[in-house]
Amino acid sequence: MWSLLLLLMSLIAVLKTEELIQGGKTHQTSEYEDGGVTYGSNRAIDGNLETCAHSLKQSNSWWNIDLLGLYEISEIIIYDVDHQHVDMTDSSIYIGNSTETNGLANSRCTKITNFNKGKKNTFKCDEGSMLGRYVTIYSKGNRVLILCEVWINGTRKADPGLMLIKENKTWVDALSYCRTLNMHLAYISDIEVQAKAAFESTQSNSPFVWLGLRYTCTLDFWFWINGHSLDYTNWSTHTEKECDMSAAMETTGDHLWYSKPDNETFNFFCTE
Ligand SMILES: [Ca+2]
Numbered sequence: 001m002w003s004l005l006l007l008l009m010s011l012i013a014v015l016k017t018e019e020l021i022q023g024g025k026t027h028q029t030s031e032y033e034d035g036g037v038t039y040g041s042n043r044a045i046d047g048n049l050e051t052c053a054h055s056l057k058q059s060n061s062w063w064n065i066d067l068l069g070l071y072e073i074s075e076i077i078i079y080d081v082d083h084q085h086v087d088m089t090d091s092s093i094y095i096g097n098s099t100e101t102n103g104l105a106n107s108r109c110t111k112i113t114n115f116n117k118g119k120k121n122t123f124k125c126d127e128g129s130m131l132g133r134y135v136t137i138y139s140k141g142n143r144v145l146i147l148c149e150v151w152i153n154g155t156r157k158a159d160p161g162l163m164l165i166k167e168n169k170t171w172v173d174a175l176s177y178c179r180t181l182n183m184h185l186a187y188i189s190d191i192e193v194q195a196k197a198a199f200e201s202t203q204s205n206s207p208f209v210w211l212g213l214r215y216t217c218t219l220d221f222w223f224w225i226n227g228h229s230l231d232y233t234n235w236s237t238h239t240e241k242e243c244d245m246s247a248a249m250e251t252t253g254d255h256l257w258y259s260k261p262d263n264e265t266f267n268f269f270c271t272e
Helices: 002-017 041-045 171-180 191-201
Strands: 025-028 058-079 092-096 107-111 120-123 130-143 149-156 162-169 208-216 221-224 245-250 257-261 266-271
Touching (some): 025 041, 041 149, 162 191, 171 208, 171 266, 208 257
Parallel strands (some): 208 266
Antiparallel strands (some): 025 058, 058 130, 058 149, 092 130, 162 266
């Protein structure tokens, strides 16, 4: 009796860690418009089976999602309406951490051979669960890509705690962006985190990435906005102490920290 109970409890624990990944930022090749309605990419994750993301008719359409974190993805479920223009045959699903060629540089999870319109179709990767932040659905051939709802199941992986956001924003806007994710602008506590940040920063598309480090000219000191003390630093020799300055790490070379006017726009790191 007790062993059965323990077995049930461990089963529940396993099931609990594997869950529907909520949220994320979606994109698609192009957006079909009709009667004042834009069939945008986010319609595939709005929880409504009747609203669909819909590309224009073109060669090699894709839809993708940035899950805003690293996940071990176990399955992808796709629902489409039973409509003559829906054709998922020979489409493919890609998973990985690269944004190159809109996610198509990642490894292929699986190719869609059977697809039932008007039903939920569950796909597992050919090689089992796959690690990744980006999921791309790629439709080969000259046709429209229609996705009414996409669900992705997986487990959030513990990562270095740094998430690179490849959007150029001012320091204040970057700070707000991280807060909307319930995160902070990056905090570099030691040489190990610096090494991870340096590695990640090479994936950015700006010459610097913002850190959560700010200068107060009234009190004349630098401080981490999460309140931690400034024990570790990696300053360049060209650090100015001026009002409205924040710290940014260079994305090449020795990944030194520079003071930058906070109205400049760079990619940035969010951290938990
Ligand atoms: Ca929908």
